[in-house]
Amino acid sequence: MAKQQVRIGMIGYKFMGKAHSHAYRDLPFYFNTQVEPVMQAIVGRDEAGVKAAADRMGWHSYETDWRRLIERDDIDLIDIGVTNHLHAEIAIAAAEAGKHVICEKPLAMNVEEAGRMLEAVNKAGVVHMVCHNYRFVPAIRFAKQLIDSGKLGKIYHFRSRYLQDWIMDPQFPLVWRLRKEVCGSGTHGDLMAHSIDLARYLVGEMSEVVGMMDTFIKRRPLGEMSGGLHAEVSGEQIGEVDVDDAVAFMSRFKNGAFGVFEATRFGKGNRNGNSFEINGSKGSVRWNMENMNQLQLYVEDDEKGEQGFRNISCTEDIHPYAGAYWPAGHIIGYEHTFINIVHELMNGIAENKSPSPNFTDGYRNQVILDAVENSAKSKSWITLPKF
Numbered sequence: 001m002a003k004q005q006v007r008i009g010m011i012g013y014k015f016m017g018k019a020h021s022h023a024y025r026d027l028p029f030y031f032n033t034q035v036e037p038v039m040q041a042i043v044g045r046d047e048a049g050v051k052a053a054a055d056r057m058g059w060h061s062y063e064t065d066w067r068r069l070i071e072r073d074d075i076d077l078i079d080i081g082v083t084n085h086l087h088a089e090i091a092i093a094a095a096e097a098g099k100h101v102i103c104e105k106p107l108a109m110n111v112e113e114a115g116r117m118l119e120a121v122n123k124a125g126v127v128h129m130v131c132h133n134y135r136f137v138p139a140i141r142f143a144k145q146l147i148d149s150g151k152l153g154k155i156y157h158f159r160s161r162y163l164q165d166w167i168m169d170p171q172f173p174l175v176w177r178l179r180k181e182v183c184g185s186g187t188h189g190d191l192m193a194h195s196i197d198l199a200r201y202l203v204g205e206m207s208e209v210v211g212m213m214d215t216f217i218k219r220r221p222l223g224e225m226s227g228g229l230h231a232e233v234s235g236e237q238i239g240e241v242d243v244d245d246a247v248a249f250m251s252r253f254k255n256g257a258f259g260v261f262e263a264t265r266f267g268k269g270n271r272n273g274n275s276f277e278i279n280g281s282k283g284s285v286r287w288n289m290e291n292m293n294q295l296q297l298y299v300e301d302d303e304k305g306e307q308g309f310r311n312i313s314c315t316e317d318i319h320p321y322a323g324a325y326w327p328a329g330h331i332i333g334y335e336h337t338f339i340n341i342v343h344e345l346m347n348g349i350a351e352n353k354s355p356s357p358n359f360t361d362g363y364r365n366q367v368i369l370d371a372v373e374n375s376a377k378s379k380s381w382i383t384l385p386k387f
Ligand code: SOE
Pocket: 164, 190, 191, 229, 272
């Protein structure tokens, strides 16, 4: 019997547009999903640019206005890979039109918007996800299995660092990722949102937070992103940076564990240094994105004298997702995290369930982001709502 088709409309064709397009295209190579993804249409404002992207990435058609995509009755799923200030408007319009939605992170500009987005998808009964792709790294999935099985015992500490350095040059321009009206926050929503997602996934909900944030370079020349994380200065004009360059916070988890989080775009030498360590009563795990297939594991059951962190290459059939790709030891990369997430999304659509992380996760994440920001302003601890 022919599989049900899910006709996708992707909004955005640059960094995330490319990651998601590649994922839809490659998905059938590796996974036998319950439904068939169809790359129906892609949207971008620049006609020549979006047409070229559609041809290169394998989309059947293109549009230059996202509203037109939502009106089309040959689209079942809207994939939002554009700037943060458009997430809410597009997601709500998509849900109201009865379309499933996947949205890039951070879900929204603030908690009020995230709440409206969650309400819209719930009311419409559509399937929804938010693209926290690091949850889909086999080594992280495996760490979750170890924690859930009790192998690490009672969890006492979650400690994360997310370090990048691509805006350290004071001449790096004031691109959209540094303008509050377009992105909501800086490093906080861009990087810390990922660390918060991993903490919630691996350790659970938090009960209180206290944070600090700062902007090291307060004025920059105007300019635009030019591909990947590169940018070009567009003239002589200078503008004020109104988002954070760096953020740190501490939290208490509901299970009593301590959380210590740091995220910065001023971590010289770190290109995408997303890492964490978890310590439990019986063992610990460590992970770093720049070596993403490896999980470091310490278990106290090891013989005395032989104890120590061991490196596990999470490429065996037994490791989540890994068996879908290559034989053991044949590593996967960043792009595969997106294939794994759209695999879950397609099965979610087949079963009419919203796999995690979904808009509930995105909303709760935004509650924490906003609380850390408020705490940094008020220089005080903030109690989080009970979830
Ligand atoms: C840039 O900081 C960026 O591309 C983020 O936007 C992504 O979410 C992160 O995964 C990698 O870095």
